Amino acid sequence: MSPAQVPDHRPGTALVRRPGPRFDDGLTTHIDRVPVDPDLAARQWADYVAAFRAGGWATVEVEPADDLPDAPFVEDTVVVVDDLAVVARPGARERLAETTGTERALAGLGFRIERITAPATLDGGDVLKLGSSWFVGVGGRTSHEGARQLADLVAPLDIRVVPVRTSRALHLKTTVTALPDGTLLGYVPLLDEPDAFPNLTPVPERNGWRVVLLGDDRLLVSTSAPRTSQMLVDRGYELVAVDISELEKRESSVTCLSVRLRGLTLGTEDACC
Ligand SMILES: NC(=O)NCCC[C@H](N)C(=O)O
Numbered sequence: 706m707s708p709a710q711v712p713d714h715r716p717g718t719a720l721v722r723r724p725g726p727r728f729d730d731g732l733t734t735h736i737d738r739v740p741v742d743p744d745l746a747a748r749q750w751a752d753y754v755a756a757f758r759a760g761g762w763a764t765v766e767v768e769p770a771d772d773l774p775d776a777p778f779v780e781d782t783v784v785v786v787d788d789l790a791v792v793a794r795p796g797a798r799e800r801l802a803e804t805t806g807t808e809r810a811l812a813g814l815g816f817r818i819e820r821i822t823a824p825a826t827l828d829g830g831d832v833l834k835l836g837s838s839w840f841v842g843v844g845g846r847t848s849h850e851g852a853r854q855l856a857d858l859v860a861p862l863d864i865r866v867v868p869v870r871t872s873r874a875l876h877l878k879t880t881v882t883a884l885p886d887g888t889l890l891g892y893v894p895l896l897d898e899p900d901a902f903p904n905l906t907p908v909p910e911r912n913g914w915r916v917v918l919l920g921d922d923r924l925l926v927s928t929s930a931p932r933t934s935q936m937l938v939d940r941g942y943e944l945v946a947v948d949i950s951e952l953e954k955r956e957s958s959v960t961c962l963s964v965r966l967r968g969l970t971l972g973t974e975d976a977c978c
Pocket residue numbers: 731732733734775778780781797800829830831875876878879955956957958960961
């Protein structure tokens with residue numbers, strides 16, 4: 706069995722990228738646009754990173770990109786499995802240049818680099834990993850050709866890519882997220898193909914309910930979805946809640962602000978750039 710098929714929820718290393726002075730210029734597509742307080746956004750991002758570190762994770766910062774407003778949403782720039790980093794090709798023209806810094810950081814950490822190539826597009830936020838089946842949202846930021854290229858790159862690892870139409874939200878992972886036991890949480894009204902997902906548990910809130918796995922039964926969540934949080938507590942999960950309200954104003958969630966590198970364990974000191 707490939708290591709990609711074995712769920713590993715131990716703390717490892719999280720790749721992150723700090724917001725810059727132009728964060729307010731970030732894209733919004735499916736939500737109303739309201740102004741961002743850049744100083745508060747920076748403080749909330751620091752708290753988000755601190756939550757990983759308090760949970761025993763190391764953090765590696767991709768070099769800042771002050772001219773790229775959406776750069777903190779590092780999840781969209783790469784898909785990582787084992788020692789392979791597939792550098793994405795974001796579907797929004799404004800975000801294409803973000804991948805350069807991510808690729809440099811991961812190459813520096815020793816990852817094997819492959820790339821999604823033009824004209825295909827793929828955003829990491831469209832890739833939901835469920836063991837050896839990966840659901841990939843297509844039709845929005847990610848093209849069919851992007852999903853096909855990803856499928857070819859991960860096939861040698863015995864990973865199967867399942868394309869799922871995604872038109873009602875920014876990314877597939879805006880609509881569905883996995884819990885450590887493989888249960889999927891989803892906001893059904895935004896799913897084009899709810900029947901594509903096994904074990905789907907509906908969440909009551911439209912926004913803010915996504916989770917990041919910090920450990921076996923520990924989840925990083927946003928304070929903006931209290932009813933979903935209560936549902937998770939009732940299921941026995943320990944929650945670490947962060948306020949990322951300013952970052953959410955640019956259509957993000959806890960998932961988009963990091964890439965977890967499971968095979969890589971660094972010391973607990975920060976590694977930058
Ligand atoms: N994976 C994610 O959910 N990323 C959020 C990206 C938000 C950014 N403002 C964008 O529209 O691309």
